[in-house]
Amino acid sequence: MKNPVLPVFLLFVLTFQAVGAEPNTQSHARAYDWLQRIAEAPRQQNYHGTFVYYADGHIETSQITHRVDHDDEYDKIEVLDGMARIVYRYNDEMKCYMPGSKKVYTETRWFRKFFPDLLPHPTERIRDNYNMEIDGQERIAGYDAQIIKLIPKDNLRYGHKFWIDIDSGLLLKAAVIDKEDIVEQYAFAQLKIGKDIDEESLSTESISTQNWKQVDLTTVHLDEGELKWRLGELPAGFEKLAEMRRKLAGKSTMIDHIVLSDDIATVSIFIEPVKTDDTPPVPGFYSSRGAINIYVRELENNKITTVGEVPLNTIKLIGDAVFAQQ
Incomplete structure (x- = not known):
């Protein structure tokens, strides 16, 4: 049976064949350090780009703008296909604008999980459940990416593959894998990292919400x-x-x-x-x-x-x- 509970923002892009992997012993130790970089980079970098979500033959494109100002973070995520959705975030305060239904949902975010901010800070227990490997490099959206693979040690979880910008540590692409099959993918198609982002690009003032319903979650x-x-x-x-x-x-x-x-x-x-x-x-x-x-x-x-x-x-x-x- 189908159910409309979906991850909102995921993505997909084709890439070239990966080059050779490192030996497992060295790869396992270094891969954990790359996971730490994936967790930290979205909180430290300005970036603006377009990413694509692919799963079950469905493709959805979204645009994201992220700005860091000292200890504060700002996001704007706009879905460009299908039903219009725009999410604004200031630290943990989120507002989701739904122009089709004329509703604004407000919520205090309790957990980070929006691409490319997909991972919490990993702990050593990851090693109990996954084998970690460094698996060559590819080029994604104009950036050189290090590939990391997480291979589950049992049938209780999916495998994962991450493409990470070598310079910034920002996640450029992510795939969830069931055995040999790709279940879903996220990937930037276009991206700028480290550029100045003006406040107006993250302002909600351009959206007229007169007569909209406000829903506090x-x-x-x-x-x-x-x-x-x-x-x-x-x-x-x-x-x-x-x-x-x-x-x-x-x-x-x-x-x-x-x-x-x-x-x-x-x-x-x-x-x-x-x-x-x-x-x-x-x-x-x-x-x-x-x-x-x-x-x-x-x-x-x-x-x-x-x-x-x-x-x-x-x-x-x-x-x-x-x-x-x-």
Whole structure:
């Protein structure tokens, strides 16, 4: 079954064949340092470019402008194909403009995950779940790129391939791989790094929002154990990052939300009560575009929806691990 829960910004571009890889022992150690650069570079660089998302035969083009001013960051991300969407970000404060429906969604971002800012700061536990290799160099959008491969040690997660600008450390292209198949790709088609970016290019004043509906998507972060929901045995490598209550688009009440990660893949668990006048949830698997899989089950009159960029067997193991504290 198809479900419209999608990563908003992903991309694709053709590249040339990679040149020879380093020996594994040396490659594994250096690859971890490159992952650190991927995590740091988007927070330190000005950049402006156009990137493409490709998955399941679908291509979507977006334009991004990112500016750093001392300790402050600013983003503008505009989807150029299909339904118009424009996201503005100032540090963790985000606004998403939807001209078609005349709505503005505001939210405090709780987790970074917009290309090219895809990775948190990795920890040593990545080594427990992935083999890391340096795999030659290619040229992407006019920049020399170092290629890094993450090869999963089990069938619980996808593989990943990253193309990183050698000078700045900025991620230029990323692919999610299931065995030998590319599940989805992101890549810059055009990019300028390190140029001055004026404030006007990141201003929202050019958008007329008269008579638009303002929707505030509230997030309340909770301490460990505040939710009544607990997690049993999890797939190897996955740990809980946070628990919270969130106001989501289209929902009338706050939803319980638990987030897990293996330092690369992220999985969310959404838990909401099933009201007597609601249509009963249909348990089972739902497919989304690209790497995102969805698993739904019902527990004690609650709908548990597990969503993440992991294979179906992993999404089920995580969804089935949820239980209510008595």
